[in-house]
Amino acid sequence: MSVSQLNPAAAASPLISRQWLSEYSMPLAYLVLFAVLSATVENFFSVTNVIGLMLSVAQIGMVACTMMLCLASRDFDLSVGSTIAFAGVLGAIVLEHSGSVAIAVAAGLGAGALIGALNGVLIAYLRVNALIATLATMLMVRGLAFIVSKGQAVGINDDSFIDFGDTRIFGLPLPVLVAGACFVVFGILLNQTVFGRNTLAIGGNPEAARLAGVRVERLRVWIFLLQGVVTAMAGLILASRITSGQPNAAQGFELDVISACVLGGVSLQGGKARIFGVLIGVLIMGTVENVMNLLDVDAFYQYLMRGLILLVAVLLDQLKTRGERR
Amino acid sequence: MSVSQLNPAAAASPLISRQWLSEYSMPLAYLVLFAVLSATVENFFSVTNVIGLMLSVAQIGMVACTMMLCLASRDFDLSVGSTIAFAGVLGAIVLEHSGSVAIAVAAGLGAGALIGALNGVLIAYLRVNALIATLATMLMVRGLAFIVSKGQAVGINDDSFIDFGDTRIFGLPLPVLVAGACFVVFGILLNQTVFGRNTLAIGGNPEAARLAGVRVERLRVWIFLLQGVVTAMAGLILASRITSGQPNAAQGFELDVISACVLGGVSLQGGKARIFGVLIGVLIMGTVENVMNLLDVDAFYQYLMRGLILLVAVLLDQLKTRGERR
């Protein structure tokens, strides 16, 4: 007996087109936007500008990859901005004292891992609300960044460290390449590994995932730990780019990252994530900023525009799911 | 015939004590904290200080009342900070031009209502994710505040308007009384009216509410509209207290308000809210700030302390629900 009543051919075609649409509408929309901007905005479509654009979203991009996992598992992380600042400051201080890039990087990444693990343990094992837990670590880590640096920027003089932010390979700056690598790695992690699937599962229904043998708490801690490490890496790269560790860097960064993810179709209710969407979300945020500056939009009107464009982007994304009544 | 197998008497007694605990643990904990601080921190327990403390959380308190409804209905509002600023700026400008306090207040409240309604329509009818929708309005409204004020604070010279923030009745400043009134009104609204019950219902299970005939969309819009009006009122009161409308006022205010609510036991998953809890949440936030200033805690360590205390507060709150299966 047939499972479906439908003529398979007839069923397949609308299904594919809808799925295809929902899968590729964002990239397509972005391509159209990009083409239109290239044609209309002077200086937009030039190698330097496009590279500048990518550089401007490199940090957001890296962190968005892990934030995606975090949101997919129905969690939330507000502490990323502080972690960026702290990792940069700590890296710079350790570099100053030890003179060894390896030790400095290890210190920065280690601190990130610790912060992430702390978040994870608080949320997974002590069951503290993720918003409050990461808000608390956000405050504490920012405080630590100020305390260890005495509130002052920490200079970096080591050339090999500084070069990292400057080096170009095939014309692309290293930070952009690192961000690209993050997208590839976390894309694979999300779609091709148990880790990614289980992350989506605990976001979709934590109790069901647990009963299906997913070690929910342990996985949560790992997700936050990864987030901490990647964020710390972004912080070190930022420090290398600006040749100093600044304790007040990246304030408000967390909202940018979360917005980019949500813009890319990651659900705050958990269980849904697409790496491609996140990439587009990140690019949209960067492009909007870039174009407004190219067009010399007044700073005050930039707020207005950014808000409007955010709305338009999600409304467009909404259109395709319209008609479906929930 | 009995559906439940349980012995009602045996079940009732632990149930009551647990309910009692979960109902009153926060106020009790706060009372203990207050007593300890009074005994140990010099100048803490004095009329001026306690009034100062209450005054310092008056705005947060007002907005927390409506934010509670918003969270209870499983929504989210990031635009409150911007609305406070915009309402204040608009009120000040209108006051300057019209010279009439009534018109200025009406303009401010009207603007708040509009912003709230916009949020509500976007979220309820156009089904835009609440985070993105209110982030967008947050940006746009902040932009408007800058645009109408040209980025400058707008001074207020009208004494009757300024007096509002200063007047005391029975020794209590008017802003505190207004905040108190908000707690009473919204407490009643939440617990004693259909509006409140339906709000909890659409937060707890929107589909169930809709199937039971609750007009979910309309209710959502009303909640946001109320939020807008109350926030605008807070903005006008703030403007009166600081004798100017400041376009960059209340940045980060939204996180404070949401934290206070979550601290008070309002669930971000919707469906749960206690006005008493919110009051305590607001007071904890204010007390921490107040005591740190009384003790002259270093600015950098204040971050650390605030984070720690937030954590301790939720961990304590967590303890009581421990053992319970989730």
Place this chain on the structure above:
Amino acid sequence: ADPVKIGFLVKQAEEPWFQDEWRYAEVAAKEKGFTLVKIGIPNGEKTMAAIDNLAAQKAQGFVICAPDVKLGKAIERAAKRNNLKVVSVDDRLVDGSGKPIESIPHMGISGYQIGKQVGEGIIAEIKARKWNMAEVGAIRVAYDQLPTGKERTTGAVDALKAAGFPAANIIDAPQAKTDTENAFNATNIALTKNAKFKHWVAVGLNDEAVLGAVRAAEGRGIKADNMIGIGIGGAKAAENELNKPQPTGFFGSVMISAREHGYQTSINLVNWITGKATPPAEVLTKGMLMTRANQAEVRKAMGQ
């Protein structure tokens, strides 16, 4: 008499500048034997709460750098209500119609004047390097949401223009936040749009902003010999740059003396409270341009 207790309220407690002010106020407190309470007041609301808090602590007065000068009237009223004496520092408080509040003595800098010093410093260096002004582009890393930020950069731009710098060559690079990374991104775009200039200069509201501009320029091969960036503040961020083995596009920073502000204002206030002397109605201090060449002297002159 009661022991003297004063507050010292600053708008951005995390900023090195204000940390320094506090530090020197502490020095004064130790020397003169009064108690100092330091509170950060990031916005108007917190300002009001802090004043109430001071009253509760039985302080007799406070020094304030308000988050916005238009808070003047509110601060005046709150102080009067609580019977506190007020001295303003850095930014002069004004009332609703923009007139300075006479009852509050002031010691400070004018953001506009400091900005002008930046502009003048740049002009001097352009002349020293014998650049053709038509070939020089000027980046104004702008954060106009912050009134002082706008004043400072406007002062700098005005000084450039006054020296005959072509107004068309001045390019705004609005930063979304006041950190280095955002200044970097903003400058990057400004450079893209105006690839035609041979030389560049950069101004911004603080050292971090100019640093971002310098780094962005370096990313495009515009190094020390084609870039003059002058920041404001002269704290650690500037020191780091100026002490690098190789000169960078970060030419210098207009240093302002936190010492005088922190130390002198607190002492003036305490003298006022104890009835020894009424502070002068207004004292304006000046900044000094600190470059690689004169670092040590400037620091010494500024008392740091």
Place this chain on the structure above:
Amino acid sequence: MAAYLEFDQVCKFFPGVKALNGVSFAAHAGQVHGLLGENGAGKSTLLKILGGQYKPDGGRLLVDGQERHFTSAKDAIRAGVAIIHQELQYVPELTVAENVLLGRMPTRFGFLDKARAHRIVAEKLAAIGVDLSPAARLADLSIAQRQMVEICKAIMQDAQVIAFDEPTSSLSHRETEILFRLVKELRADGRTLIYISHRLEELYELCDACTIFRDGRKIVTHDVMADVPRDRLISDMVGRELSDIYDYRERPHTQARLQVQGLDGKHVKGPQSFSVHGGEVLGFFGLVGAGRSELMRLLYNADARTAGTVLLDGALVATGGPADAIAAGIVLCPEDRKEQGILATASVAENINISVRRNDLRGGVFLRHKREAALADEFIARLRIKTPNHQQEIRLLSGGNQQKVILARWLAEPGLKVLILDEPTRGIDVGAKNDIYRIIHEVAERGCCVIVVSSELPEVLGIADRVIVMREGAICGELSRADANETEVLRLALPDGATPAAATATPTAPAAYIESPAQPTRSIA
């Protein structure tokens, strides 16, 4: 007699699925109209159209002779239609009274009249015969109690048309009895009632007429239910003949493989012990809230135990959580599929593979998409899961098909040693039940232990080699297949004082065993 409720050529299409394809039938006042059909036949979809939740893509709906176009649930409520949905729709944080009166709370001077709300709900509950406090939170109640609240909610609407979508799937004896009495009272009162169930004995007991669906089409309407032979119903419904749905076969048993010793924890009274032999199907019976699910959860490490050990083939099973139990070869298919089973927004394939895939990874981390898809397709075919393809989100499947997917997840386990099924056939059609029973036998024949927790007595008696009965959180008796009959089992399950005679007088009892033609063969054992 004119029909009170009439469907005329009603259609509803979803992407890839024709849920309803030109369905017409009429239901009369003062009658109970049964709807039958295999899982995914479109029964619930029809009720959602009736309730204003879905707009039909074609056809007409007539209530009391008037054509109606409901655009929201509120419209339907106003028109006097009440629905008890298959997926319970309650607000967990609100009280019984608030849930029952949701959308219609009584007020006084604009304020809630809580006293009155409690009074009227308490009265109604008492009248129905449900012993529940109106002030209890729904989250604190058992599923069965929540189901009764839902029923009370629908009754309180005082609607002319009341539709029940598988109301008994999470009820057991006592509530079922209450429900049947209620339905009969409402029928006597002249209401028009629609009743969906997969339990044929219930339908015979209650329904006056019935309509059979298959694959979104109406097959037939029988105006007099009692005249229709059982086999005819089944073959109309599933499209094939089924003589003995339990398919019980004698199997050799090996030594005791699973030994549960002194297990204790919350909701279980005192240490509980039992063991299961290889190749044995052990049935667990008890009334609602007897603690069967809780005991299984303890055994599975889903809840923290306060005492006790679990031995499998003589080896201690680690207690670190369900993952440890699964690693040892013990799996549990939970009773509440919505809360504990499905990953709502994930695909059917994902839902099947979530646990199994750990055995078949490339390099221990990377997925094998092709094999996962093949496995999903295999189970879709074996269990006849009705879905356009394995990529469909599981939430879009019908309730019974969701249950099949969750079963597939556990049946696919290759290292399976102990299979625990908690209410496995809840909401599943007769044909699929038969498929599942066959699989249970297959698994047992491989030498595995199978534990089936069920509130359906015929099911327990039909498939189990041995029956353990629980009462009030403790194991209170054990019967071999030879000794197990409804009277004995119920005598053990009922609280002291209640006689089995009273229980067998309940509607489920005598009619229930029509479903079990295999019964006579039982004496052979």
